[in-house]
Amino acid sequence: MSSTALDIAQALIRIPSVNPNYDPASAGEGAVTQWIEDWGRAHGFTVCRQPVLPGRENVLLQFRNGADHPHFMLNGHTDTVGVGGMTIPPFGGEVRDERLWGRGASDMKGPLACMMAAALRLKNAPSTWRGTLTVACVADEEFRFRGVTAMLEQMARLPDFAVVGEPTRLRVVRGCKGCLRFAIHALGRAAHSSKPHEGRSAVVAMAHAILELERHFTTRLTQIAAPGFGTSTGSIGLISGGTGVNIVPERCAIQVDIRLLPGQDWRTTYAEIQTLLRERCRPVPDVQWQFDEPSVVDPSFEFPADHPLVQTACRVLGQPTPDVVFFSCDASKIAARGVPVIVLGPGDIAQAHTVDEFIALADLEAGADAYVRLAQSLMPAA
Numbered sequence: 541m542s543s544t545a546l547d548i549a550q551a552l553i554r555i556p557s558v559n560p561n562y563d564p565a566s567a568g569e570g571a572v573t574q575w576i577e578d579w580g581r582a583h584g585f586t587v588c589r590q591p592v593l594p595g596r597e598n599v600l601l602q603f604r605n606g607a608d609h610p611h612f613m614l615n616g617h618t619d620t621v622g623v624g625g626m627t628i629p630p631f632g633g634e635v636r637d638e639r640l641w642g643r644g645a646s647d648m649k650g651p652l653a654c655m656m657a658a659a660l661r662l663k664n665a666p667s668t669w670r671g672t673l674t675v676a677c678v679a680d681e682e683f684r685f686r687g688v689t690a691m692l693e694q695m696a697r698l699p700d701f702a703v704v705g706e707p708t709r710l711r712v713v714r715g716c717k718g719c720l721r722f723a724i725h726a727l728g729r730a731a732h733s734s735k736p737h738e739g740r741s742a743v744v745a746m747a748h749a750i751l752e753l754e755r756h757f758t759t760r761l762t763q764i765a766a767p768g769f770g771t772s773t774g775s776i777g778l779i780s781g782g783t784g785v786n787i788v789p790e791r792c793a794i795q796v797d798i799r800l801l802p803g804q805d806w807r808t809t810y811a812e813i814q815t816l817l818r819e820r821c822r823p824v825p826d827v828q829w830q831f832d833e834p835s836v837v838d839p840s841f842e843f844p845a846d847h848p849l850v851q852t853a854c855r856v857l858g859q860p861t862p863d864v865v866f867f868s869c870d871a872s873k874i875a876a877r878g879v880p881v882i883v884l885g886p887g888d889i890a891q892a893h894t895v896d897e898f899i900a901l902a903d904l905e906a907g908a909d910a911y912v913r914l915a916q917s918l919m920p921a922a
Contacts, residue, residue: 542579543660545904546640549653550633551575552618553642560596561683562622568596569618569679576601576618576656576677583660585675592679592690600691601656601675603663610671610919613699613879614659614911615688615870616652617681620644627895639898647892650899651705651885652677654907661912671919674699681870684836688870692877701849701880701918703911704871707887710903710910712853714862714882715842717769718800718872720809723793724749724817725830726781730790739788743781745824746792750776752820753796756813764809766801768864769840772809773799799866802842810834838868841875849880849918856914857884865889884910 542548555575558566573589573596580587580601590598599618620643623630630643640650659675662668678687692698706713726746731739757774764772774796781792796813800806814831821829842864843850850862862882867889874881886907887899 543657545654545657545908546635546901548579548656549640549645549650549899549904550635552649552653553633553640553644554631556631557619557644558622559619559680559682570595570597572618573597573599573677573679579656584663585659590690590694592687596679598676598678598687598691600677601659602672603659604672605666606670606922608672608697609700611674611697611699612671612915612918613674613676613702614655614705615676615678615702615874616648616655616705617679617687617870618652618677619679619682620647620649621682621893625895635901638901640901640904641896641898643897645891645897645899646707646887647889647897648705648707648885650887650904651707651907654886654904655705655911657908658911658915661908662915668921669916669919670922673915673919678870685838685870685873688873692873698877698879702874703914704869704874704881704883705885706867706869706883707885707889707892707899708863708865708883709888710857710884710886710906712850712857712859712862712882712884713865714845714847714850715769715802715864716840716868716871716883717866718806718840719836719838719868720798720800720806720834721795721836722810722834723795723832725832726792727828727830728788728790728824729826731788733786733788736788739790740824740826741788742792742827743789745821745827746779746781746794748821748824749817750794752816753813756816760812761798764801764804766803769801770866772801772804800840802840804840806834806837839872839876840868841872841881843875843880843882847880849882852917853882853884853914856917857910
């Protein structure tokens with residue numbers, strides 16, 4: 541079976557694994573998980589499946605080389621976002637212009653392929669390192685991080701250190717922002733549009749709420765800052781309301797996304813927004829506000845620049861100082877369990893989720909090489 545990062549990445553891209561929360565018709569990660577399991581068994585890895593959701597599982601590839609410790613985990617996710625609007629064949633895996641094209645090329649089937657290729661190289665060169673290596677291929681990173689959560693709950697022995705392979709241009713990342721997502725509903729009263737005074741428009745009420753939220757984002761959230769991370773931010777990504785142009789709408793809902801910083805209590809941020817709307821959004825009377833429980837509460841994480849894992853990775857990559865990033869990923873859940881972790885992967889996050897997603901072939905080669913060298917530094921031969 542495929543052994544190079546390019547071959548593996550092509551195979552993974554050609555197997556659709558859109559997260560069903562972005563496309564209900566998608567079967568999820570099952571087919572790509574099976575391919576990875578078959579690949580792992582064919583190459584002599586110990587393979588473990590972990591249930592996450594119906595028909596959606598994690599798969600872990602492991603090789604023990606002389607000792608249980610150090611235990612180094614490479615973590616990547618198998619799901620992708622949707623493919624609507626893409627201008628290239630999403631599952632073509634075409635190589636053109638020194639790039640590999642397709643959904644997941646950069647986020648993150650390309651980095652995951654580098655991890656698998658690196659693991660195979662390490663397995664075939666056991667004299668160059670000593671310890672236990674795990675490649676964790678997890679589900680549902682693109683929606684609620686339920687794959688990594690299930691992995692950590694089911695692992696009998698957590699790793700000593702880990703790398704999450706999001707595309708960072710092979711820059712060592714020591715921390716990232718977290719994420720809080722929730723829905724807000726305005727509940728009014730329906731009426732015929734010929735007598736709008738008999739109703740209470742939830743859409744009008746929500747318009748006031750949106751303006752108040754935008755002011756809150758640019759005033760209160762910008763007061764919450766952390767060195768290197770900038771400030772907390774907020775945005776409104778979705779809105780829905782009404783049932784017909786001739787009906788005063790009794791319902792309107794928005795979806796809110798807040799980016800959290802180290803030390804920021806999500807409960808406080810959430811409570812402040814609830815209080816704000818209930819106190820400030822009174823121009824439309826007799827409208828009730830409903831706040832759903834957050835659909836995503838993803839903590840931020842941060843390790844100091846002088847942490848041994850961070851220093852080792854920077855030395856291997858020739859990077860004077862580590863970075864922090866604004867996006868969230870599986871790393872924060874791993875860090876929350878006390879496992880030292882960095883984010884490090886080939887490709888550029890700017891290409892993630894794009895209509896013409898790609899990763900450079902040179903990045904695939906460099907990524908596999910970087911993972912091999914980092915593993916050998918963290919698990920030196922006796």
